[in-house]
Amino acid sequence: MWSEKYRPATLAEMKNQADVVGRLKRFAETKAMPHCLFAGPPGSGKTTAALCLAHDLFGERFMDAFLELNASDARGIDVIRTTVKEFARIATISEVPFKILVLDEADNMTADAQHALRRTMERYTDTCRFILSCNYSGKIIEPIQSRCAIFRFVPLSEDDIAAYLKIIVRKEHVRTEESGLRALIRSSEGDLRKAINTLQAAASVGRDVDEKTVYEVVGRVKPGDVQDLLEIAVKGDFIKARERLRTLLLQQGLSGKDILKQVHSEILRMPIPEKNKIELVDAIGEIDYRLIQGADEEVQLSSLLARLALTSSQKRSS
Amino acid sequence: MSAPWTVKYRPKRLADVAGNKTALQQVLDWVDAWPKGIPKKRGLLLHGPPGTGKTVSVEALANEHGLDLVEINASDKRSRDALERTVGAAARQSDLFGRARLILIDEVDGIDLSEDRGAVDAIVRLLDETQVPVVLTANDPWDPKIGAIRNATTMVEYKRLGLRDALPYLKKICQKEGVEVDEQALRLIVDRDMGDMRSILNDLQVLVSGRKTLSYDEAARLGFRDRKATIFDALRTVFSSPTCLQARRATDMAGIDLDMFFEWVYENTPRQLSDPRDLSLAMDALAQADLYRARIDRTRAWELLPYVIEMETAGVAMSREFTKPAWVPMKFPERIQLLSRTRKTRSIESQLGRSIGARCHISSKRAIPLYLSYVRFILEKNPAAGTKLLEWFGLDEDAMEYLGVKAAAAEVAPTKEKKERKGAKPRTATKPKRKGKGV
Numbered sequence: 001m002w003s004e005k006y007r008p009a010t011l012a013e014m015k016n017q018a019d020v021v022g023r024l025k026r027f028a029e030t031k032a033m034p035h036c037l038f039a040g041p042p043g044s045g046k047t048t049a050a051l052c053l054a055h056d057l058f059g060e061r062f063m064d065a066f067l068e069l070n071a072s073d074a075r076g077i078d079v080i081r082t083t084v085k086e087f088a089r090i091a092t093i094s095e096v097p098f099k100i101l102v103l104d105e106a107d108n109m110t111a112d113a114q115h116a117l118r119r120t121m122e123r124y125t126d127t128c129r130f131i132l133s134c135n136y137s138g139k140i141i142e143p144i145q146s147r148c149a150i151f152r153f154v155p156l157s158e159d160d161i162a163a164y165l166k167i168i169v170r171k172e173h174v175r176t177e178e179s180g181l182r183a184l185i186r187s188s189e190g191d192l193r194k195a196i197n198t199l200q201a202a203a204s205v206g207r208d209v210d211e212k213t214v215y216e217v218v219g220r221v222k223p224g225d226v227q228d229l230l231e232i233a234v235k236g237d238f239i240k241a242r243e244r245l246r247t248l249l250l251q252q253g254l255s256g257k258d259i260l261k262q263v264h265s266e267i268l269r270m271p272i273p274e275k276n277k278i279e280l281v282d283a284i285g286e287i288d289y290r291l292i293q294g295a296d297e298e299v300q301l302s303s304l305l306a307r308l309a310l311t312s313s314q315k316r317s318s
Numbered sequence: 319m320s321a322p323w324t325v326k327y328r329p330k331r332l333a334d335v336a337g338n339k340t341a342l343q344q345v346l347d348w349v350d351a352w353p354k355g356i357p358k359k360r361g362l363l364l365h366g367p368p369g370t371g372k373t374v375s376v377e378a379l380a381n382e383h384g385l386d387l388v389e390i391n392a393s394d395k396r397s398r399d400a401l402e403r404t405v406g407a408a409a410r411q412s413d414l415f416g417r418a419r420l421i422l423i424d425e426v427d428g429i430d431l432s433e434d435r436g437a438v439d440a441i442v443r444l445l446d447e448t449q450v451p452v453v454l455t456a457n458d459p460w461d462p463k464i465g466a467i468r469n470a471t472t473m474v475e476y477k478r479l480g481l482r483d484a485l486p487y488l489k490k491i492c493q494k495e496g497v498e499v500d501e502q503a504l505r506l507i508v509d510r511d512m513g514d515m516r517s518i519l520n521d522l523q524v525l526v527s528g529r530k531t532l533s534y535d536e537a538a539r540l541g542f543r544d545r546k547a548t549i550f551d552a553l554r555t556v557f558s559s560p561t562c563l564q565a566r567r568a569t570d571m572a573g574i575d576l577d578m579f580f581e582w583v584y585e586n587t588p589r590q591l592s593d594p595r596d597l598s599l600a601m602d603a604l605a606q607a608d609l610y611r612a613r614i615d616r617t618r619a620w621e622l623l624p625y626v627i628e629m630e631t632a633g634v635a636m637s638r639e640f641t642k643p644a645w646v647p648m649k650f651p652e653r654i655q656l657l658s659r660t661r662k663t664r665s666i667e668s669q670l671g672r673s674i675g676a677r678c679h680i681s682s683k684r685a686i687p688l689y690l691s692y693v694r695f696i697l698e699k700n701p702a703a704g705t706k707l708l709e710w711f712g713l714d715e716d717a718m719e720y721l722g723v724k725a726a727a728a729e730v731a732p733t734k735e736k737k738e739r740k741g742a743k744p745r746t747a748t749k750p751k752r753k754g755k756g757v
Contacts, residue, residue: 073681200696253664303605
């Protein structure tokens with residue numbers, strides 16, 4: 001993937017996030033760093049910054065002193081604890097007295113797991129530095145935040161995105177039209193990964209990348225849409241709506257949370273009586289909490305669909 | 319009563335097996351391919367619910383093609399030695415009369431790990447060495463204990479028989495037996511037995527014994543096998559009880575698995591309570607029951623169980639107010655079927671997510687929306703470029719095939735397989751070497 005091929009390898013190559021990068025460079029120069037928390041939206045350079053920092057600290061063979069774990073994949077704190085133990089136990093051969101462990105998507109950990117992580121961070125502090133990365137620092141418990149230097153990553157500016165894309169366009173010999181480039185920048189919303197992946201997909205079509213091609217990609221890659229799910233429910237066809245929901249969950253691999261989020265963002269704009277909307281928002285909030293408690297995604301969301309069907313049938317009869 | 323119909327009408331030829339035409343063709347093609355060279359995976363795992371024709375189709379095939387069928391099933395003792403003696407010998411020698419041989423190992427998921435010690439290992443070794451085709455059957459191919467067998471075989475799925483497949487078959491039998499059975503009655507039996515042909519034939523035979531005709535009403539009144547009667551009675555109780563106490567009794571009926579019961583109620587509620595007002599109340603009650611279930615799962619506080627039961631029975635029963643009474647047939651929980659049907663897809667997708675995630679520094683879950691959809695797009699528009707990407711991700715044969723790439727799979731597969739044979743650790747590492755920065 002071009003997003004990997006053109007991922008900066010050193011901090012010097014990182015053109016954006018100047019504040020953050022400046023501070024990280026100092027860590028590399030002094031060969032000392034605290035635990036860090038990288039917070040920011042997807043595609044803003046958190047993982048890249050961590051990789052670059054490791055590279056600048058440890059040199060080409062940095063993978064010996066660097067481990068990347070994913071909080072969503074490495075299930076349970078026990079896995080993390082044993083992995084960290086194994087990793088931190090063996091000293092590095094470099095002149096840097098510590099190793100780096102990156103824990104991605106740390107905001108997906110439960111509060112309990114975070115507390116356990118905190119203890120692990122403390123225990124191995126001499127030999128191992130943690131870099132936690134997350135979208136929202138608010139989801140990280142205070143005790144961890146207070147032990148970390150916090151770095152806030154901002155979405156890339158349009159100019160930054162344009163600069164990166166132009167490099168790739170030149171090196172990969174992609175023919176682009178000005179309208180295509182503009183569409184890429186606009187649709188990326190400051191997410192460089194999205195911009196590059198979209199460019200690569202658009203380039204594969206084999207003609208000049210123009211606005212139309214870009215929007216063809218954007219339209220196709222977006223996850224399953226809840227729009228028609230809501231339309232079916234509002235028409236009052238609960239059984240069909242539930243089937244659609246099932247497809248989204250089981251076949252398109254959306255999570256209940258994804259769907260709920262999309263429904264929530266649509267609900268105020270829907271053609272239903274205003275008074276009902278706030279009841280529905282309340283129901284969505286309740287379901288959101290229930291999903292956190294481990295309730296069944298389809299069953300919970302179905303109850304919302306039944307409510308929607310009811311709301312619209314009352315509207316019809318009145 | 320004469321011979322059981324399940325024996326009397328056991329298919330002699332592949333064409334006589336009801337339903338599952340795709341699966342049957344796969345089995346036939348696979349066995350046919352053997353004389354041209356031993357395939358990479360020497361076993362074929364037929365999997366599906368009971369009574370869908372797995373064993374019967376292998377027998378029919380052997381019969382039709384004059385193969386010497388060596389059979390082992392769950393009732394045989396399957397220790398390593400026993401397997402060695404019977405199947406192992408068969409796998410090496412040919413038939414006395416030079417007939418081609420076919421080995422059938424029935425119900426492998428029924429292996430009892432304590433009784434049949436070493437059986438899984440013995441079967442895997444057999445699959446490694448056999449010189450003749452080995453067909454295995456299982457109800458649940460995803461049972462972890464047969465994971466090693468699953469990996470060593472090509473899988474073929476048998477589905478529950480639908481009305482379209484079952485009806486013509488049953489009508490033919492009724493005709494041969496000289497009984498006139500109302501089509502609605504047949505539909506009811508197929509439906510109630512959930513497409514399990516063995517059960518259907520047994521029930522039908524019992525129902526028509528000593529009669530010349532069978533009407534829908536008679537079929538509905540006469541006794542069905544117990545497990546079915548219980549779930550249907552319990553559901554009727556839920557959807558028609560006037561009082562909470564009466565509704566709650568639904569779960570007291572013997573032999574009901576509570577989770578399965580929930581699925582039945584949840585599936586049928588929108589059909590039984592069609593008025594949107596009733597439906598919304600009932601779905602809320604079910605969502606509430608589900609929430610208590612989740613709390614029990616989390617906290618092991620089993621004392622919460624009565625609330626689950628009361629919400630899913632009385633809670634649903636008390637929701638009925640506006641729906642007019644009408645007889646609506648009960649449906650088997652579709653979600654269960656879909657779950658098992660999509661399980662393979664989901665397991666491949668998560669494997670894909672892991673491979674992509676390892677390459678792109680991202681969790682397997684987010685790899686799907688953030689990368690896979692782009693990769694799919696590229697594959698469609700520019701197969702060559704797309705295939706190169708897949709190779710760079712280091713995907714295995716299954717994953718490649720899942721994404722519709724066949725040709726390249728052959729190049730990737732052998733090296734991967736060698737690694738597995740040597741007992742290399744499964745690929746769970748999230749630590750990619752940073753060489754080859756991608757295509």
